[in-house]
Amino acid sequence: MDPSKNPALTQALIELEQHVARDGWDQNVRLFALVDTAQLIAAEPRLAAALAPETVEFGGQIGxxxxxxxxxxxxVPADRPLDELLAGIAWPETVDGAALVIERLMLPPSVQDQLPADEQDADAWVAAHPERQEVRIAVGVLRDGARDCALRLRVKDKDDEVLSGADLVPNLVRALADTLND
Known part of the structure; x- marks a missing residue:
């Protein structure tokens, strides 16, 4: 099995993206700590009441x-550039991973080489481009190197249309993983 893949992380990200999706579109960036559920229940037994019964029954594991x-x-400040926001984050050792949910505009690879060099011009160009797609991206990383992404297109706004893959947004994955480094 690929050490960068972790089915529990994938499941957590899909659930997280669905949770955020219930609040609709046009949201600010949302940041989450990921903690091992079994360790959380052991440290805070009263939290078990808030978890799904099958999670508690299996000691913080799903089967x-x-x-x-x-x-x-x-x-989380909405007005800070994402790179600055992530550069200022450091997680305590009790946090096993981190997840971020953000909305962006994406273009097909076929038009990437047409992007203006100036960032402000590029933002305006992307926003006006007829092939742009609005997406919600959930990215998660663990201290052990596991990483994954879940991506929902606004035009396919259904839970069963969410895409998943570790390499969907590699730069964002790398930036989020850096928040876990000591």
Whole structure:
């Protein structure tokens, strides 16, 4: 099995993206700590009441699979550039991973080489491009190197249309993984 893949992380990201999707589109960036559910229950037994019964029954795991609980970080500044925001984050050792949900405009690869060099011009050009797609991206990384992404197109706004793959947004994955480094 690929060490960068982790089925529990994939499941946590899909659930997280669906959770965020219930609040609709046009949201600000949302940041989450990922913690091992079994360790969370052991440290905070009263939280077990808030978890799905099958999770508690299996000791914080879904069947034989480990599970992660997402803890949203409140007060994430909406006006800071994402690279600056991520560069200022450091997680304590009790956090097993991190996840980020963000909305962006994407273009097909066939038009990428036409992007203007100036960032402001590029933003305006992308926003006006007829082939642009609005997407919600959920990215998750673990300290052990596992990583994954879930991506929903606004034009295909259904839970069963969410795409998943570790390499969908590699630069964002790398930036989020850097928040876990000491």
């Amino acid at each position: 034989p699979q480990r599970s992660y609980t997402s803890i949203e970080q409140e007060g």
